[in-house]
Amino acid sequence: MGKKTGNEKEKEDKEAFEPLSLESKAPATVVLLLSSQEEDILVKATEAIQKFAEKGEENKVTLLGIGALGPLCKLIDHSNKVIKRNALMAVGIMATNGEVSDALKKEDVIPLLLQKLTPEEDAVVHEFATLCLASMAVDFTCRVQINTNDGMPPLIKLLSSPDPDVAKNSLEIIFNLVQDLESLEVLHELGAIPPLLELLKSDFPVIQHLALQTFQRVTTDLETRKIFREEQGFERFLDLLDNMEFNDLHAEVLQTVSNCLGDIETLQLIHNSGGLTRLMEFILAPSSPEIQCIAIKCITRAAQSSESRDVLHEQVIERVLVELLSAADDNVKASACQAIAAISFHPGSKDRFRELEGVPIVVQLLHSESSALREAATQALSSLTHKNKANALAVHEAGGHEILIQQLSESSSSTVASSAATLSNMAEQEIIKSSILLQEGIQALVEPLASTDTQVLKYTAMCVAQLACGNTEREKFQKAGGLEPLVNLLYSNDKEVLKHACFAVYACAGDTSCAVKMCRLGALEILQEINQSANRRSSFSELAMTSLLNSNLPVKYNRTRRLSANDIITSGFYDAGQACVGQPFLTLEELIRQPLNQKREIIVFNIPIEETVDLAEDRKPSPTEAEIGIKKVRMPPKKKKEKDKVDEEPQDILPDKSPISFGDVSLHMLIKEAKDTVFQLTDEREQYAALARLVSEAMGGAVPREKLHELGWVLHQSQLRFQLKSNVLPIGMINKGTYCHRALLFKCLADTIGKSCTLVRGDYNRAWNEVLLFKVDRENLRFSMPCRYIVDLMHRPGTLLPIDSPAAQEYQII
Template identity: 70%
Template structure:
């Protein structure tokens, strides 16, 4: 190149370049420019990033990966107004992406963003700053940061912004914030309620919806409702509800209305101003089914308190609900049934529904194909019949009990629970109870007893208790397999389930067969465990245990070692010995199947006089000829009865048919009973009666045995011989001719019970067992004393002697 001329060299230089236009197609380059010191470059770089980020989430994630977030967070505080605005635009758009939002949480940008919500700031900054906070406020930690950095006041002020985007974003932030109670309170404290109500008039549906959703949250607070009421909030909502051009807002508006009416004070004030009447008109006005259903649900929420139910009753809400039960839509009818259930907690409402003919209409819904409607109908019937016999009768007269029995097999647990509860309510009346049983009601409860749902179990167990009123009903339950799941409920840790299960067990023990079966299923062991638990035992579990034992005296005696005077021994009683705590007591049938062993014999009482009353034994255990021989060889009855006894023994020896597969009649015991009736009862003196009975027992079991010769009394060998001859561990008590304390006391109790004399049976240690009797002593003038005294009956050493309780002689008799 040629050298420049001197003239050219004299041309003066300019100090700066002309402004350069910035163009770049590389995002990385633009991100780097965010660190520039040139304001014009920063403005254009932020603008470019905003434009790039608007095109989609991929671009936003790309910018995040290039490190755009950190410089943007710094630029939102830049001194240049235009830089701040463009930086907020870029940051706000990027923050709508989830990944960017998560990264932004850790940059402590919230205080900086809140600082730019001042009235002096640019409207665009407000728009994108609130957009950024709306995205962040979804997170609970960010909500706390916004609240603690005093973000609520400026955000609430922005609700009145002329820019709808700012308003929308601010509403979103507030809606997210009011999920926390402190922020909820701040809304009404900072005067946000009027602004929220004013936004209901917005031209933008999205703003109206957000305002209603926010009002729905804040109106759950009592103080907020007071401010809402002062601002004529309810009236404004009713105006909105009656505006048929705003039907898309009606559902959300009704939720706010329900909150407003949830406390009695607000409800009464609104009622006094005619607001409740307007609401009832709206409920009955034909709308879309969804809106009408929501309106009825609003009434249901209002009816949750007793004061509110009273006000609604005064407004004749029952009439409106009965009308709604006849509409076509199932959802509306289901909502109406739920409202009926809620209102039925008000006694007068129950009667109103009956008088208005509402009960048959509710019963009709049980045949609906809609599961939700059937569930709601059973809920209504459960409430309507609770403690109301006339309503229960009305349901019965429409055949409601039959439909309810069918609902017990429904797939909905709520439907089953409600049906069981209703049947339980109805079963309080005998005529309805009989009809329920005749239609298979108690059998239908068996499957629900196996449910995993607590409320189903609570209601079903109680219903079983109500229906198992007689032996026929209990037999039906047992035949249907209901006892096993009922006993299984005793394991429940749910207090109500356990309580009602114990109640049902207590009722079912009225039938001996059921009691024996429940014992076989382990009910006693479970109840023992329950009653040992401080936390689980109740008066119900104790009562069930007592009833179960009283219905099975054999088990009671084995477990407790005590039979009271009111515990009457009957045919089939057996003494298996002392059972340890928690040990299962086998049935007589199970014991009789065991091979002969070296354990103590099981003593059985059979007072039956014909085979129809005998105790069933397993088929393989045939009465042997030895049994008859043993009975005939005893020879221990007094001479005047000897011939009669021999005659009966001969009868026992006659061959038995196949049908008579049962334990042989205990002829010797029957003769002893007859002897006791004939020789003991005629005696006038009660003391002499006990003494004579004691001598009879002693004579039957080997006579008196001196204490010092007790070890020579070979009762063990005798019992072994009996078991060998009978080929069984089970020995009828009448066949024992050598018995000690435990055998004689059992025989004494048996005979005393047969001839209606009173005594107890108490098991001690080491085969010591005794009977206690109560006698009134006579004074010197042969007058009966009012103070009774208890005596131990000596059956072993000086038979017939009555030993006063707690005396040395009595204690010696009771212990070794």
């Protein structure tokens, strides 16, 4: 190739473009320049965009809208350091806006930003790269991406950066990362604790607060607490508490202290080094109520385990808490009460609080106008009185039971639950129980039984079980409407509520009227269902059902088909037949009101209240006498001695009254005859035989098995029902009866005269009685093991059939 001539060179110079200086006030134009290949243009464009973004949030959103973010992210990795730095600064400034930050997540820029955290990069790059990451790290997916790209180690190194902005941004990213368990568990392994502790010395409050917030999170991890302890972290935190210049940090410092007191190992080391003493001095030192409350909560946190309570008790923490009960601020007193509630699980602390006169002070706090303080004080009393009779007595002497009863109608569920729990604890002593009952304590429990809060229901039911100890109290509880909500608790799916509800039902069922009422409310059916469930059944549900049945023998015989020797029939008992699935058990009053029907007769055992007629020589009444009570008849008055004779009007029996209301005269005569016949015999076997013969004679006499159909008992009882115009028949009026009628009469008479026997219902109108007798070994003059016998009341009245004999088996079945 030859050399260029002068003319050619001149021509080339004329064709060359002179250097161009660009100026633009349109952001969209500048964004277009980000695609230029000229470095000078890129430097000016990125610098212009950076300055534009710094002017305000609207500009950042504008830049996002005109598409600046994508090109800028690409320029972050430019080979030109100035372009790279300007682009990174622009992106960092824009990322502080929420909309931009959300858009940045779609740019897959995190790996690129993490690459800029190397020591080779300058502080400005570090600052704005971490600024971008800090804006993005609030998002979970971004945190996962940071961890996936191993971002934690370079961030921890940057905590020691001399540039406070870099340190602050890195710390903010780490704080967000440790919100996830994965990062939380590995932070201490990466050596983050020492540089975090150093940041507490920073001259910048924002860095100190961020470091404390990070410590508050990371010290929830046990392994991190160990490293924190080894690095004397707790001592440094106590130093911060001692320095009032840092009182703005005290609240966050105490949050970390609370975490450290959460495990016994750390607490023990703190105690051994004098840290607990320093903490209690700080609690009592003058400070803001807010800080005092947080400090007291540290003690509450520490008192969650029995080992920690031992340490606190050794430190005489009770004295500090009692002193705080007299603080001026209600919140401080409430926090002290919460701490007392926690530490009082230690038996020694319960006694020490009483010895320090703390119990009456807590009782006085129940009168506070602050609902939060009343709630905390009630919780403290609940804990103080749990299994501690002396403290319960101290509360009673301070009049605490009166206001606790009033608090059962509070709106706060926690206050109501704690009040009921405390009253239950106190009611374990009879003298206190009497005082509670005098203040209508058992009636006050009715309202909280309708609560939806499980703790309220649990402790209220527990208190009912404690207070429903006598028929008077049960009657008051019933009249106040407590039985229905109590029975409704049996539907609860909460095991504790159900357990205590069953126990309360057991207690209330000690009164027959309550037992009858609860059965009418469906308690028996619910308990049967519970006891058939493998998950819900418990000893308490079984106890409740047994108690209900034992106090309501008509229901027991109807449902279980058996009355034991301990089930003593009394006046008012009735046999409504065998239970039918799905049919409710009706009361005697309801059965009496029913019109005549074709169903089985109802047999009632009713002893006369008073004699209104002279007993005739015949044991059975005449047909006319059998109609007494359904017709208006004149009853002759009893004869009196001449000196006592007064004018006496004849007594009328109203037509709408049932004969059972006036007693079963024939039954009364049978009872008298049974006493005369049985008690004159000395041999127990003969006594049962004589009673059996009496029952047989009263019910139509002995009937050979092959002639049972000739007895005519069905027709006889139908005639009685027609005469009485009732399905309910007094047992004494039945002249002809089969197995079920005779067995019932035998049980009634035996129980009335004090003889022991069972009553068992079989199938097809079969029923029988079992008696227990000892066989006498006359040679050795001693009793052998007892044997059970079935009493024959039908075929050979008075015969005792060994329970396992063929004759006994034949007696029980058709």
